[in-house]
Every structure is written in structure tokens, then in C-alpha cells.
Amino acid sequence: MPKDEPIAVERVQTGIRLEKRLLKVLKALAEYSDLTLGDLVEGIVLHSFEGKAPFEKATLKHIEDLKRIYADTESFSSSNFAEPITPLCEAAQAKLAEHGFEPIRSLGGLDEPLHTPLREKIREPFKPATAAAWEPRIREVHSAYIDAFAGRGHADLVSDFLWEAPAVVAIEFMGVPSEDVAEVKEYAVGLLDFISGRPSEAEQVAVCEAIGKHENYARGLIARLREDPSGPGVLQHAVRAYQDDPEGIDEHFLVSLGVNTLAAAHETTSGSLANGLLYLLSQREKWEALCRDPELIPAAVEECLRIVPTLTTGRRLCVKDSVVGGVEIPAGAQVLLGVSAANLDADVFAEPEQLDFERRNAKRHFSFGYGPHFCLGAPLARVQMRVAFEELTRRLPGMRLVAGQPFEYVPSASSRAPAALAVEWPAT
Numbered sequence: 199m200p201k202d203e204p205i206a207v208e209r210v211q212t213g214i215r216l217e218k219r220l221l222k223v224l225k226a227l228a229e230y231s232d233l234t235l236g237d238l239v240e241g242i243v244l245h246s247f248e249g250k251a252p253f254e255k256a257t258l259k260h261i262e263d264l265k266r267i268y269a270d271t272e273s274f275s276s277s278n279f280a281e282p283i284t285p286l287c288e289a290a291q292a293k294l295a296e297h298g299f300e301p302i303r304s305l306g307g308l309d310e311p312l313h314t315p316l317r318e319k320i321r322e323p324f325k326p327a328t329a330a331a332w333e334p335r336i337r338e339v340h341s342a343y344i345d346a347f348a349g350r351g352h353a354d355l356v357s358d359f360l361w362e363a364p365a366v367v368a369i370e371f372m373g374v375p376s377e378d379v380a381e382v383k384e385y386a387v388g389l390l391d392f393i394s395g396r397p398s399e400a401e402q403v404a405v406c407e408a409i410g411k412h413e414n415y416a417r418g419l420i421a422r423l424r425e426d427p428s429g430p431g432v433l434q435h436a437v438r439a440y441q442d443d444p445e446g447i448d449e450h451f452l453v454s455l456g457v458n459t460l461a462a463a464h465e466t467t468s469g470s471l472a473n474g475l476l477y478l479l480s481q482r483e484k485w486e487a488l489c490r491d492p493e494l495i496p497a498a499v500e501e502c503l504r505i506v507p508t509l510t511t512g513r514r515l516c517v518k519d520s521v522v523g524g525v526e527i528p529a530g531a532q533v534l535l536g537v538s539a540a541n542l543d544a545d546v547f548a549e550p551e552q553l554d555f556e557r558r559n560a561k562r563h564f565s566f567g568y569g570p571h572f573c574l575g576a577p578l579a580r581v582q583m584r585v586a587f588e589e590l591t592r593r594l595p596g597m598r599l600v601a602g603q604p605f606e607y608v609p610s611a612s613s614r615a616p617a618a619l620a621v622e623w624p625a626t
């Protein structure tokens with residue numbers, strides 16, 4: 199289907215009736231290339247970004263094909279996973295240089311054999327038991343934000359709560375001292391849209407300013423932690439691992455861990471919550487079911503992650519000629535994988551477009567990735583999402599979307615979340 203044809207759910211669909219808002223985002227994604235809307239909703243798309251590598255495009259139909267690509271680290275490199283798709287303008291590059299920015303690959307962008315040993319060294323604080331231990335603090339942080347607007351009768355859930363609370367938790371989880379949390383929160387400026395969107399030059403400069411300052415802060419913090427690495431945070435743990443085995447961890451990696459994990463932990467969780475709440479509130483009976491029976495909330499979290507993911511695509515660089523699902527992928531191809539489409543694979547999920555709290559295999563979605571790079575923060579993200587849903591359904595069961603509001607999304611080849619979510623409820 200040509201991308202400039204008008205969008206109509208009925209016309210695009212071949213079996214899956216997609217939610218209209220998701221379709222809007224897919225349309226924005228189609229604008230980045232000659233991908234058609236049909237490619238995006240019907241399959242998993244292989245694609246080279248313009249100006250780079252030989253172009254190859256095809257659709258793979260099964261979640262299993264996507265898994266094969268993520269598992270085959272010899273043929274598919276992660277090195278491009280956080281590379282901005284919009285080349286940095288000169289002013290943004292100058293801004294980074296001004297701050298002495300030293301680019302270093304994050305864990306997510308590292309390939310084997312470097313990746314797994316490093317992941318193992320920093321893994322301890324990400325384990326499910328540690329995330330579970332954070333639950334009381336998460337509830338405290340989330341409740342404090344909800345307290346601030348609960349009596350008001352209306353809120354923009356994004357600016358009043360969802361952008362804020364997950365950031366505070368993520369920063370504390372990293373091990374940033376409490377007196378610095380407010381400063382570090384200033385650096386949470388929208389890295390995901392910077393990576394996969396089309397930021398203006400001014401936006402690029404603003405993000406690079408924040409990255410530069412954050413890196414300087416992280417450098418100072420790591421120096422302090424080397425003097426006293428005690429404490430439960432991710433960075434304290436990583437500094438201790440470095441001190442135990444200085445050969446095993448690159449010193450700069452510690453700084454990059456501080457900078458990169460903020461976006462990995464914060465924006466993804468905020469976006470997933472905003473998408474999930476918008477989706478649930480759009481289907482009143484589902485919201486009410488959660489208010490009546492909070493036991494359903496863990497299942498609701500998985501279904502929202504599956505149907506309305508905040509990272510709609512993933513990326514890999516093909517480094518060895520490969521054939522996946524009968525599709526030839528040449529070495530050098532930049533591969534863009536449709537996570538949204540994979541999450542709606544009808545071979546894996548019966549009636550995939552249905553939000554089903556009884557779905558037994560809901561956790562098989564692709565929203566946290568797969569294989570060696572599977573999201574380290576998934577246990578923490580799941581607790582954050584569950585607690586937010588629990589507190590909102592318990593305290594504000596009468597919450598409704600403000601009728602007629604437009605839902606704005608930043609055009610992006612991956613990240614997706616509404617910029618605002620106006621809700622109202624009978625004030626007490």
C-alpha cells in the first residue's frame with residue numbers, strides 16, 4: 199500500500215484489526231523511509247536507513263524469526279542499537295566536544311565476546327529479588343506524586359506523574375545520592391526520541407547539553423564512589439566489580455553505565471505506563487475490571503506491554519550474509535525489526551489484538567527484547583508498572599480520559615508514548 203494513501207483501519211488490515219492510535223504511529227514510522235504501512239502492520243521489517251549500507255527490505259511473518267535474529271549474535275551485531283538515526287548537526291557535535299564527551303558503547307550496544315562477561319559483572323542489582331525489595335520505596339514515591347494531584351479532580355498523568363515518578367526511582371536505583379537526585383533528573387530530557395526521532399537542531403543541542411552535563415556528573419560520582427563504593431545501587435555494585443577486577447571492566451564503561459541506564463530505565467517505563475493507561479482507560483470495562491480485582495494487574499501490565507509497546511522497533515546490523523524466514527539479509531544491512539508487529543503474531547497469541555487478562559502466554563511478548571541482551575531492568579520495570587496501576591485503580595477508580603483531547607506522538611522510528619494524558623475524576 200503506498201504510504202501517502204489515506205489511512206483506514208479496515209483497508210490496511212489483513213486479519214488483525216489494530217488500534218487506531220498504534221496505526222498513527224506506524225504511519226509516522228513509514229514516513230522515515232519507503233516502507234509502506236502494509237509492511238509495518240503485517241510483518242517484521244528489514245530495512246536500511248537512508249545513506250547507509252545496502253538497502254534490503256522484506257517482511258518476516260513470525261516472532262520466531264525475530265528471536266532468531268536476536269539470538270544469532272555472530273550474524274547480527276547490536277552496535278547500531280542506540281545510534282541516532284538523524285545525524286548530529288555540527289552545533290550538537292560542538293556541544294558534546296565542549297563538554298569533553300567521550301563516546302563509549304553502552305551494554306546494549308556491545309557484541310560478544312565482550313558483552314556477556316560484562317553483563318554478568320553488573321547483573322546482581324538487577325535481579326528480580328532486588329527489584330522486589332524496591333517495592334516499598336516505589337510505592338512511597340508513586341504515592342507522593344499521586345497525593346499532589348488526587349484532590350484536584352484532574353491531571354495530566356504524563357507531566358504530573360508518569361514522567362516524574364519512574365525517573366526518581368530509576369535515579370535512586372542507580373545509586374545516585376539523594377542530595378543529587380534533583381540535579382540528575384534535569385538530565386532526563388528525552389534520549390529515546392533523540393535516538394530514533396527527527397529532532398530539530400535546537401533539540402539536538404539541548405539533548406547534547408544534557409548528555410554532556412550528565413557525563414560530567416557521572417564522572418565525578420564514579421570518582422567519589424571509588425573512594426567509598428558501599429551501598430546497594432547499580433553504580434556502587436559496578437564500581438566494586440571494577441575494583442575486584444580492573445581488567446574486566448573498562449573504567450569509562452562505569453561512566454557510560456551511569457548515563458545510559460537513566461534513559462533505559464526511565465523513559466521506557468514512563469512511556470509504557472502512559473501507553474498502558476491510555477489503552478486501559480480507552481476500554482472502560484477493562485479499567486473497571488482492574489479496579490474491582492487488583493489481582494488482574496500483573497496480567498494487565500504484560501498485555502499493555504505487548505499490545506502498546508513503547509519501543510515499537512528494535513535494531514541490529516547484519517554482519518554476515520544470512521537467511522531468516524526465507525529472507526536473504528546481506529552483510530551490511532541495517533535491520534529494523536517490528537516489535538509491535540511481532541507482539542501481534544497470531545501464531546503465538548490467539549486473537550492478538552484482544553486485551554486478555556487471562557492470556558497464559560502474555561509474557562512471551564517482545565517488548566523487553568530477547569536473548570543475550572534481554573532487558574536487565576525488566577523486573578524493576580514490572581514492579582514500577584504494577585505499583586502505578588495498583589495505586590491509580592485503588593485511589594482514583596473513577597478516573598476517565600478527558601473527552602476530545604488529541605493524543606500527540608513525537609514522530610519516531612521506535613519510541614512511542616503520548617506527550618500528555620488528560621484525565622479527570624470526581625474531586626473529593
Ligand code: HEM
Nearest residue numbers: 279305306462463466467470565566567571573574575579
Ligand atoms: C517498560 C520498561 C522497559 C522497556 C520496554 C525496556 C526495553 C528494553 C529492550 C527492548 C532491551 C533490549 C534492546 C536490544 O536488544 O536491542 C532492553 C535492554 C536493556 N534495558 Fe530495558 N527496558 C525497560 C526498562 C528498563 C529498566 C527499568 C532498566 C534499568 C533499571 C533497563 C535497563 C536495560 C539495560 C541495562 C539493557 C541492556 C541489556 C544488555 O544489553 O545486556 N531497562 N530494554
